[in-house]
Amino acid sequence: MGAITLKAVEKWYGDIQVIKGVDLEIADGEFVVFVGPSGCGKSTLLRMIGGLEDISRGTLDIDGRDVTSEPPSKRGLAMVFQSYALYPHMSVRDNMGFSLKTAGAPKDEIAAKVNAAAAVLKLEPYLDRRPKDLSGGQRQRVAIGRSIVRDPTAFLFDEPLSNLDAALRVEMRYEIAKLHQSLKSTMIYVTHDQVEAMTLADRIVVLEFGKIAQVGTPRELYERPANTFVAQFIGSPKMNLLPCETAGKTYSLPGGRGGTCAVTAPATQLGIRPEHITLGTPGHGQCDGTVDIVEYLGADSFVVVECGALGKLTVRITGDTDLHPGDGVGLGFEATALNFFGTDGLRV
Structure with a gap:
């Protein structure tokens, strides 16, 4: 079992509050990713769950048991850090089994658990090597194997892929996803990379200045962001935000034309993803603009269009395009893909 519940959790350093009343329930076997910009409190919150940081106020329950004041050794959690923290003079086998050895486990049990973890992680050929003879991945x-042998209640990952190059990051994302499928254990994963969050998570927790901005599945956060912060943090390229005015079930754009919408409450900003904008001839669609730059990425191209009072809009199109900087275009918005936000930045 690995259900984790945080109730009104706060963290204070003197007069400075860095975690501001977090309430969160993580189900047994769930893969939850904490994501947000640097300094938002995601690593601090993870360390509070692991017991490496004290909880100033609030409570932490693991499987219904209050562990707020318990040391890390009593929580049954395993943590994987950004730095590998391996003993350089020990073999892979000894590194993975060290925690069991110090706990006084029998040699046969240690060997069985190390071999089982090595099989899951495809490390059998490397068990007698030392860390210096291994790649970063x-x-x-x-x-990770050192954590698996402990059979923890939950795994805590603190930006484990930050030290790897781009190709290894993709490979290790796959390995961690497969690991979760095979172990079916609770995993909490901290990253600043929203691509990692989108590809790994059952649910994403977006943190902003020590508070939860939104919790939901990757699809919920991408399609229905709760506020403009989430709208522009989740997604690459980020969601386009434009000034607008609404009246009844219509919206209008300064310097543009507007159209119909599904909201009746007042809104001051319209959000639309780059892939939900189509390019045509000037005079068609919701607004006109001039191509500023074309970024060719192979299968896709990103076209940045200067739209006057609406600012620069990014449009995702197929990679094959004849557009060039300076070309005039009309931009059409998919009516079913519009998001509207009020003056407070919250979703209307």
């Missing part, structure tokens, strides 16, 4: 798998 292999070292991170050893660090």
